[in-house]
Amino acid sequence: MSGGTTGGRRGRRPTVRDDLALMQGYHSPQLDVEVRLNTNEAPEGPPVEFSAALAREITGIDWNRYPERSALGLRSAIAALEGPAVPGGLTAEQVLVANGSNEVLQTVCLAYGGAGRTAVTFEPTYALHSHIAALTGTTVTSGARTDDFALDLAEVEAVVASSQPGIVFLCSPNNPTGGAESNQSVARVLEMVEAAGGLLVVDEAYGQFAPQSALALVHEDRPLVVTRTFSKTWSAAALRLGYLIGPSWVVDALGGVLLPYHLDAFKQVAGVLALGFRDEMDRRVARLVEERGRVAAALDTLAVHHWPSDANYILFRPERADGSEVWQRMVDAGVLVRDCSSWPGLHGCLRVTLGTPGENDRFLAALADARSPTRSDRRHPASPGSQYR
Numbered sequence: 001m002s003g004g005t006t007g008g009r010r011g012r013r014p015t016v017r018d019d020l021a022l023m024q025g026y027h028s029p030q031l032d033v034e035v036r037l038n039t040n041e042a043p044e045g046p047p048v049e050f051s052a053a054l055a056r057e058i059t060g061i062d063w064n065r066y067p068e069r070s071a072l073g074l075r076s077a078i079a080a081l082e083g084p085a086v087p088g089g090l091t092a093e094q095v096l097v098a099n100g101s102n103e104v105l106q107t108v109c110l111a112y113g114g115a116g117r118t119a120v121t122f123e124p125t126y127a128l129h130s131h132i133a134a135l136t137g138t139t140v141t142s143g144a145r146t147d148d149f150a151l152d153l154a155e156v157e158a159v160v161a162s163s164q165p166g167i168v169f170l171c172s173p174n175n176p177t178g179g180a181e182s183n184q185s186v187a188r189v190l191e192m193v194e195a196a197g198g199l200l201v202v203d204e205a206y207g208q209f210a211p212q213s214a215l216a217l218v219h220e221d222r223p224l225v226v227t228r229t230f231s232k233t234w235s236a237a238a239l240r241l242g243y244l245i246g247p248s249w250v251v252d253a254l255g256g257v258l259l260p261y262h263l264d265a266f267k268q269v270a271g272v273l274a275l276g277f278r279d280e281m282d283r284r285v286a287r288l289v290e291e292r293g294r295v296a297a298a299l300d301t302l303a304v305h306h307w308p309s310d311a312n313y314i315l316f317r318p319e320r321a322d323g324s325e326v327w328q329r330m331v332d333a334g335v336l337v338r339d340c341s342s343w344p345g346l347h348g349c350l351r352v353t354l355g356t357p358g359e360n361d362r363f364l365a366a367l368a369d370a371r372s373p374t375r376s377d378r379r380h381p382a383s384p385g386s387q388y389r
């Protein structure tokens with residue numbers, strides 16, 4: 001607005017914090033194309049029985065009342081779900097729930113990061129770890145992964161020893177590169193983080209697609225938390241529900257920075273209901289893992305370098321081609337993948353989310369076509385893609 005014609009004295013507009021003014025927001029661009037394989041969502045919605053049961057359940061919510069503040073029902077259900085993976089099992093006191101695992105991460109940063117403290121990431125990794133940490137005023141220090149995106153334990157040791165961080169983030173499987181950490185290496189990192197007096201956060205947004213989980217290392221006496229989400233495996237990205245598993249004293253401390261009644265009654269009901277469809281979820285994960293093998297094998301035939309994935313996506317680099325040009329040609333063919341080609345450390349790379357078998361076939365056909373030297377140029381002159389990377 002540039003009003004002010006009434007001539008009154010006008011003050012200056014407030015400005016945001018100096019440290020925020022330098023930051024860019026986080027965007028995951030969407031385009032209206034037929035095949036959307038760019039944000040690692042599940043390809044199908046939740047089972048119809050879930051939606052029907054949810055419609056019935058919400059009529060029982062006391063909408064005029066604040067929700068159950070501690071969300072104990074949902075936390076108990078999650079403890080029952082994940083308990084078998086944790087030696088000694090889990091109680092609701094070891095579970096924190098929030099509005100997406102991004103809010104879980106923000107809560108961790110508010111409590112264990114903040115002004116004067118440092119969070120460490122190992123790049124390339126999930127951009128929101130450093131972004132959310134910075135939003136909370138936490139200093140971010142980044143170490144590098146090896147050339148094939150593995151964690152370099154010597155680098156971890158050096159970075160942790162020199163920065164004495166309040167928080168260290170690992171992402172396993174790592175987004176966007178795909179590999180999961182072994183529990184031996186998570187345990188080594190945990191020793192280093194513990195020696196520095198910090199908290200180790202293992203982001204397992206894709207944990208169900210991987211052969212092992214850091215849940216096996218969770219213990220009341222260890223500064224380790226594991227975060228998971230309903231956004232990927234549970235086909236419920238729209239629900240905005242995520243959680244953390246860790247020592248009860250960490251969960252307690254995190255409760256201290258949550259807003260009162262942060263988790264609404266609808267979400268508490270929906271989360272408990274979703275967990276009742278565990279078998280269906282496991283079948284879907286198994287189907288996507290099968291598709292992952294099939295798509296990876298097909299990529300081998302297309303002059304495309306790709307990295308082994310333990311998740312529901314595959315990072316790949318078209319050889320002898322410009323990554324963002326290939327991306328654009330696929331968009332023109334109605335297939336949207338994530339263009340990581342200009343991200344630090346990911347030169348020329350694209351990331352495809354595994355979809356239904358039909359969607360994956362469309363992806364492979366569009367990629368083959370985009371890679372073909374004889375392909376006719378079908379690029380639309382006014383292609384909308386370029387501003388949406």
Ligand SMILES: *Cc1c(COP(=O)(O)O)cnc(C)c1O
Pocket residue numbers: 040099100101102103126171175203205228229230231232237240241242
């Ligand atoms: C998708 C994703 C999340 C999910 O965040 P929500 O807020 O739960 O949707 C968290 N971490 C990583 C690494 C992800 O890729």
